[in-house]
Amino acid sequence: MAARLLWVSALIATITTGSMAFQCYERMNGTTTTKKVSCPSGWCAKGTLKTGTAMYRCDPVGACALVGDxxxxxxxxxxxxxxxxxxGNLCNSATLYTQHTWLGLISFIVTMMLLA
Incomplete structure (x- = not known):
């Protein structure tokens, strides 16, 4: 019974991790609020002016796909x-998205426990 419960938990965690929509951070020039937005192109961009002002956004036209990472x-x-x-998901910031990290780690640990 416990093995079945662990297997179901691992399956749910894996599906949840894989099904989260690809996102980028977005903060446009002149604002101080950073938000997470869906990004169908799969590419995020971060622009920094020499004055230190930073802007974050999804690349909606796919220009980043031409130049790469x-x-x-x-x-x-x-x-x-x-x-x-x-x-990468939420890659256009220096911070790591904690929820995805923990979900992936828990999925890995539970899967290893089931395989042992």
């Missing part, structure tokens, strides 16, 4: 923006 300097009207592209 890299950073580049892009001239703007008044400044130069360093733009970095990435293709």
């Amino acid at each position: 890299t950073c580049m300097d892009i001239p703007t009207d008044k400044d130069i923006m360093t733009t970095c592209c990435c293709n």
